Amino acid sequence: MKTEGRQTRPVTAANESMPQSFSGNIGLSQKEDLIFEIGTPRRTGVDLPEPKGTQSRLGGMERQGEIGLPGLTEPQTLRHYVRLSQKNYAIDLGVYPLGSCTMKHNPRLNEKVARMPGFADVHPLQPVQTVQGALEVMSELSDWLITMTNMPAVALTPKAGAHGELCGMMAIRARLDADGQTARRRVLVPESAHGTNPATAVQCGFTVDEIPANAKGRVDMDALRAKLSERSDDIAGIMLTNPNTCGLFENDIIEIADLIHKAGGYFYCDGANFNALVGRVRPGDLGVDAMHINLHKTFSTPHGGGGPGSGPTVLSDALKDFAPVPFVVKTQDGFDLIENADGEAAQSFGRMCVFHGNMGMYTRALSYMMSHGADGLKQATEDAVLNANYVQASLSDVMTPAFDGYCMHEALFDDRFLKDTGVETLDFAKAMIDEGYHPMTMYFPLVVHGAMLIEPTESESKGELDRFIGSMRSLAERAKSGDAESFKAAPVHAPMRRLDETQAARKPVLRWTPPEDTAQAAE
C-alpha cells in the first residue's frame, strides 16, 4: 500500500545511463521519506515528567490504543521539514510561468503589514467597536476595487476566484428569481473558458451552452448571434473571461454585453486576469454585471499552495441589492457590519462564509495597492503585458505562437513547432524542470492543440526573462534536432520523475497505512 502511490524511478534507457547515487540523494538535495516512515511512536523531542493526579473526564471513552502519531527528535524534525522545503519550487526561487495564475512577487511589505498585531490578532467575534481599524481596511479596499472597476458595489467575502463566480452567479439567479424570470436558466460559456465557469453555472442550477471560438481565439460572434436569435427567453446570461484564456482581449466585448442585455440576460465576467487591465480598462465601462477579482493573483499575496485565496466580486446596479452578507457600511460614528439578510440587506441571497472572508488577504492587497499608488498599479499592468509580449516575440522564431498579433499578459504557444519531432508538450514541460523552471500551463486552453501558456508577470526582470527565454530556445532547438529520447526521459534531475498521473488522479492514496495493517489486510 505504502509504495503504491509513490512511484520509484522508472527504469528507462536514459535512466540507466544516469549515474544513480547509493543514498538516493541528488547533488546536495537529500532524499526524504514520509514523516510516518521515519518517525516511531515512542520517540519524542521533549522529556516531560509523567502527569500526576489527573483524572479522566471522558467517562470511559478514553482511547485504548496508541494514537499512532510519528515521534521524531528535534534534529530529525528540523531536517524533515527543511528537506521538504527545498523540494518546493516557489516564486521566491525563480520564474513561475504558469499561465492564468499570475504568479508574481509578493512584496514583503504586505507581509509585514498583515502581521501587525492589530490586524493579525483580531478575532471575528470581537465587538465591532473594537475592530474599527480592520473594518476600515475592508471599507478602503472596497473603495479601491470599486474605483478600479467602475462598478457600484463589491462583495468581499468570497474566498477564491471560483467562490467569487459562485457569488456573482447566485446574485444573477437571485435577481432573475426576484423578477419572476424563473425560466431563464441557460448560460452561454465560450469554449476557451476556465473550467470553473461551467462548473459554477451548473452548481447554481443553470445549463451550460458552449459558444465556439473563432480563428483569432475570440468569441465567434456569428455563433453567438445565431444562438440568441434562435431563442433568448431562456437566457440567464454569459460567463466570459477577459482577457480570455488565450491571453487575448475580447475585442467585441461591448457588443457581447449589449447582445446579452437585449436578450434579457446578465454579463458575468471572469476577472481572474485583471492583472492585464488594472488602470487601463474599467469593467464597469464594458457593461459587466458581475466580476470576481482574484486578490491572490492581481494584487500579489502568496498563493498556489502557499496561501489562501480571496475573490471579491464587483456587482452592477442591477445586482448589488442581492450581494451576500456580511458587508461593511460607513456610519456616523465609524464602521458597522451588516450581518443578517434583513433590513437594508433584505434581498441579499445569504451568506457565503462563516465570518468575514480572508482578512489577511484584504490587508495584503490594500498594502499592495497603497504602496503602488494609482500610477504604480497602472505601470504594473503595462509591464506585465510588455513582459508577455517580450517572451512571445523572443520565442516566435523557434516556437509557434497560437495566434497572430500582440498578446495581453500571457503568451500562448501551440505544439506545431514540435511536429514530427516525437516530442510532445508534456515532454517539453518535463524537460523544463531539468532546466530549473516550473513548467508553464499545458494543454489549456483546450481550443489550442498542445497548448503552452506562459504568464511571466511584471515582477520578472529582463535578466531573468532572458535566461528563461534562452532555456526555452535551447529546448526547442534540441527537440528539433532529433533528440526525442532525452525529452521522453526528462526530468532526470528531479527527486520524483514521471509519476503515473492517471493512476494518481483515479486512485489517489490519501492516507498512509502502517505496514502491519497492509500485511493483515492481505491475509
Ligand SMILES: *Cc1c(COP(=O)(O)O)cnc(C)c1O
Ligand atoms: C485562477 C482562475 C480562476 C479560479 O480562481 P481560484 O482562486 O483558483 O478559484 C477562474 N478563472 C480564471 C480565468 C482563472 O485564471
